[in-house]
Amino acid sequence: MLTIDAATLHDLADYPGLVAALREMNRMGVDQVERLYLGQPRADGGSNDWLLLPAWWHDRIFGVKLVSVFPGNQAKGLETILGSYMLFDGTNGVPLAYLDGAALTLRKTAANSALAADFLARPDAETLTVIGAGALAPYLAAAHAAIRPIRRILWWNRNLAKAEEVAAQCQLPGVEVIVAEGLEAAVRAGDIVTCATRSTKPVVRGNWLKPGSHLDLVGGYLPEMREADDEAIARAARHYVDARLTTLTVVGDVCQPLAAGLLQETAIIDLGQVARGEKPARLSADEVTWFKSGGGGHEDLAVADYIIRQAMKTKQA
Template identity: 45%
Template sequence: MKILSGAEVDAAVDDIALIDRLERLFRDGCEMPPRHHHTLAAPDGPASADATLLLMPAWTRQSANGGGGRIGIKLVTVFPDNGRKSLPSIYGQYLLLDGTTGAPLALLDGTTLTTRRTACASGLASRYLSRPDAQSLLMIGTGALAPHLVRVHAKIRPIQRVAIWGRDAGKAERLVRELATSLPVGLGRPIAVEAVADRRSAVADADVVSCATLSKAPLVEGDWLREGQHLDLVGAYRPDMRESDDTAVRRACLYVDTRAGALKEAGDIAQPLASGAIREGDIVADLFELARGQRTGRASGDQASITLFKSVGAALEDLAAAELAFDAG
């Protein structure tokens, strides 16, 4: 059995190759039971400090001749207060099994796997939803996902300017310095990166706005938006979290990674549904429907629509990334 560290997973996974594999697996489908979601109450402190345990299984079907097929399960813990201890909020491990025999194939670092597949799911959505000429990106959030999201968006669209906003200005500046060194690598063009303090102006200026936070209050307001923008909402993975307000979701054409996950778990979708601000029918498509051509994303030449993609994560995405890392490693 292979054991792949975070560094080995990172080295084995190419962004564009993973985006292509995600698209293929969303098109072909796999078995994906609902994730197991358990709250781990904090011994001391408010409910906001409660941790989360996630178990996410998925498997592909064997062919008629008995070949192929893999089984995977991810175990993830989310401890929101870890940032105060200079630790990641998310830890995870991924077990990949042979779909024919059940034999273990690999144990992969699930934390790195999660960041890579999450960023690439946003990249896949951007292929369908952002304007092909998008040149400016605002990254809201400075956590572990932020540099990956910036890099992937810059590979999908000809991004020339990146603005970083974070609650902690020092973290935003550190991310700017990191990206100034790492971002141009492999892109073949210089990209200007700066930290910003005025979130409202930064949202209005950006062609693509990506959010990856644990916020419980909206960070992007619909009144700040302009025609042609694409919103990529990656954080707020629980019903009590939120990165956009009702006006934003009402103004936008809504897309999700999976309908089942977004309707149940994503505060940016679940809360406005509960209040009546939107209806289930307002969700145009999920990644299954886009990949299969059953629904369309942004039409060619559409410079006016505001698109919003809400990601909550899916076990299918982990399986695609684990298979890619295992095959490449």
């Protein structure tokens, strides 16, 4: 059985390859069940979270990710997101590999947003606005830059010093990184706006989104979390999610507008439908596109499969 630590996984996880693997998985389909979530309230009103996400690609592979999210870890010098992934042979059940779950989550989540942007963002998108300065934010920046001709990144975070720290670590060839002091101006300038926060109140206002922009909502993973307001729903030509199972009743940016009657379940398009050509992607240069990432075991499985195949190629070389 292979053991893939975080450093090795990051070395093997090129974004074009990950995006291609996720595209194939969405086209073919993978069986998964609703994630198991357990939460422990914290004194500051937030929570420590533990999630289990299994999936099975029949006659190929199956696996499960166990991931914890402890926001208070940052102050202790520990990683916020921690986890493990176990991958098994889908033909005989034999364990194939253990992978670092935190590294897998970071790469998978970023590549998933990049896949959505590859379907939905304008081909000439040059300005990326990043909202948030947590562990995931730099990976989102790199992933989007891998599939669109990004020349400028505007980085905003409530804590300006943290934004400056994270932005300074973002070294992308040919890309100018600017720490933005004003959120509204940064959103208005973005061809792609990617939001990775744990906010319970909308951070992005729909009337800030310029024609032709693509909104990528990544951070909220619970019903009480919300990153974009109702106007963002109204501005979007269509509404996309990565998977219904991990969004419709799970994440605030989807379940809250559904409950309020602002969004209809029948109108929501998932990436599998787009990958199979059943539903359209972007249809015009001026429309605003809206995507909510809920994650899911199917995405982890596709990425784990790709990483293992890359590891085997490296081993044989």
